[in-house]
Amino acid sequence: MFKKYIYTLFLIFIFTLFFSKLAYAIEIIIDKGVEKPIPVAIVPFGWSQAANLPPVDIAQVISNDLIRSGRFSAMEEKDMPQRPTDFDGVNFRDWRLLGMENLLIGNLAQNNQGDYDVEFRLIDVYKEKQIAGFRIPSTQVQLRRTAHEISDIIYEKLIGIRGAFATRIVYVTVNKNPDGTKRFALQVSDADGYNPQILLESNEPIMSPAWSPDGRSLAYVSFEEKNSAVYIQDIQSGARQKVASNRGINSAPGWSPDGSRLALTLSKDGNPEIYIFHIASRTLSRITENAAIDTEPVWSGDGKMLAFTSDRGGNPQIYEVPVEGGQPRRISFNGTYNAGPEYSPDSKTIAVINGDRGAYRIGLLNRATGQVTILTGSRQDESPSFAPNGHMIIYTTTGARGNALAAISVDGSVHQRLALQDGEVREPAWGPFMNR
C-alpha cells in the first residue's frame, strides 16, 4: 500500500517534470531599454487671484526647463485631458491613456505681505502616488528662480541627478556702438537666458569669464587698459581686484576647485606658459616651460591635474599636467585640432573644440580611452562649458543664423539655441550650483 503510494507520487513527479516544460512562473530579462525623453505634464498652477494674471507662468517656465534639458518631453497645455490643482482632482486613467507617466500640479498664492507661496506635487501616474511635494516661499523677483528650483527637484526625482536649472551663466556680448566700434559687455543671466545682468561694459575686449567654485565671483580678462589683465569680481557687490597684468599676455583664468588658486596663461617670461596664481598670497608658480604655446588651463575635479591646450606637437592638442608640475602628457589624438578643454563635473571626460577638415565642433574626450565623441554638427562651435550636473554643455555656435548661445545634452540628443538679446555672444560659462 505504502509502496503504491510512493509509486504514485513518483509518477506525479515525473508528470510534473514533463509538464514543467511550460514554465509556470515566467522569467523575462529586460537587458536593455530605450533612451528617450521622459513624459511629464506640468499642469498650469492654480492661482489665488482670479482677477489678475499671475506674475509668472510657473508651469511654462518649468516645461521649458525640462524640454531644454533633452531628458523630458513636456506635454503641451492644449493636449492635457484635465487641469487638476490638487491630488484628489487627478483622473489617473485619463493621463495613463495618453501614456503620461508623471504629473506636476501646484498652486501659486499671494500672501498678505505681498509675497508668494508656491506649493506643488510631483505625481507618479502609474503608481498613483506622490513622488515629491513642497511649499516654497518666494517673492515676485524670485518667482522664476523658484520655478527653476522646482525644475531641479523634478529632474532629481525623475532622473536621479540634481537639475541645473536654478543656476546662472556668464557670457560676453559684442554689440555695435553708434560710431561703429564694438561694445563689449560681461553679462550674467539665469541658465535659461532670462534676467540678464550686465557686470561690466567696455569698448575693449572682455574675454574668458570663469566662475569661482562658490558662484560668488568671476575671473575674466579685460583689455580695458589696452593690455590684457586678469580680474576677479564679486558679482553681488561689483568689487573687483586685478590679479595679473604682466607684460605680454595675461589670459585664460581657471579656478581651482577649492577657489584658492587661479591657473593662468602668462607670456611674461617669453611665450605663453601655464602658471598657478595663489589668490591669498598673490604668488605665482610656473607649471610649463616650453617653446610652444601652452594656454587655456583648467582644473580637474579632484584638483590634482591641469588640462591645457598646446601646439607643442605641431597642432593644438590637449595635454594634462599635475598641478605641482611635471611632464605634460598629450591626451587628445582625434582630429588635427583639439582645444578649449573643460573637465566634466565627474572629470571622466573633457569637453573640447574638435577641429577636423575645417569644421569645428564640440566633442567629448574620454580621459580613459582618449576617444573623442563629437556632439555637435555645425562648422563653427566654440567655448563648451558643462552644466554643474554634467548633463548639458553650453557653447556658442556660428551658423547661417549668425552667432548664438546653444545648449546640448551630453548624450547629444537635444540641441537648443538659447533666446538672448541681439548681438554676438561669446565664451559662455555655466555657473555652479547655488545653495538652496
Next chain:
Amino acid sequence: MHLSWWVRIRSIWYALALHVIAAALLVFSFSFTDIIKPPHQDISIVNAVTVDKSQVDKELQRLKQEDEKKKLEEQQRLDELEKKATEEKKKSEDLKKQRLEEEKKLLEAKKKKEQEQKLREEEQKKLADLEKQKQELEKQKKLEEEKKVLAEAEQKKKAAELKKLEEERKKAEAEKALQAQLDAEAAEEQQQQDITLQQKIVAEIKSQVRRNFNQTGLPPGLQCKVNIRLLPGGDVINANVVQSSGNDIFDRRALTAVQKSSPFSSVPDDLEIFERIKIRDITFTFEP
C-alpha cells in the same frame, strides 16, 4: 383393443336384458295392487229417516244379521284373496329368486370377465408402463444426449463467445492503447504548440516592455525584479517590485515600463488557452 371393445358391448347387452326383465316384473306387480283396492267407499252412506223403535229394533236386528253375514262373506273373500296373494307372492318370490341367481351368475361372469379384463388391462398397462418406462428412459437418454449435445454446444458457444470477448477486449485494449498513444501524441503536439505560443507571447511581452523601459539618465549596473499578474487579454494586475535595485528611480522606471505596456496585446483573451500557456505570473528582471 379389439377384445376390450367386444367385452364392453356384451356387457351392455346383458345390462339391457336385465333392465327389460325388471321392467316387465314391475308392470305385473302393479296390476295386482290395483285389484286389492278396498271397496268401503259406497257403504258409508246413511239415510236419516225416523222410524218406530220396535220396527227399528227388528230392522236393526235384521240389519245386524245381514251385516254380520256380509262381514263373514267379506272375510271369506278376503281370506281367499289373501291366500291367492300369498301364492302369488310365493310365485313372484321364486321368480325373483331365480332371477337373482341368474343375475348373480351373470354378475359373477361379468366380474370374472372384468377381472380377466382387468388382469389383461393390468398386464397391458404393465407392458405399456414398461414400454412407457422404456420410452421414458430412451427419451431421457435422448434428452440427456440432447442436453449433452446442447451443453457441449453451449460450452462451445460460450468458449467462442469468451474467445470473441477476449478478442474484442484485446482489440479494445489495442484501440485504447492506440488512442492513448494518439492522445499522448496530440497532447505532446498541443504542448509543443503551447510552448511555441508561450515563447512567442513572452518574446512580444519582452519587446513591449523593452520599448517602454526608459533608461534615460539611469546609472549602469543596477538590477531589480518586478512581478506581475496578467489577466486574459493581457491586462496587468498586481505589478510589484519584488526585488529592489536600491535606486528608487530605477525601480519606478521598471514598474512604469511594465504598467505602461498593459495590456499586453499578444496575450490571448481565451481563458482556456490563457490557462494552458501558463502566462499568468511573470517576473521581469531589469538589468540593462
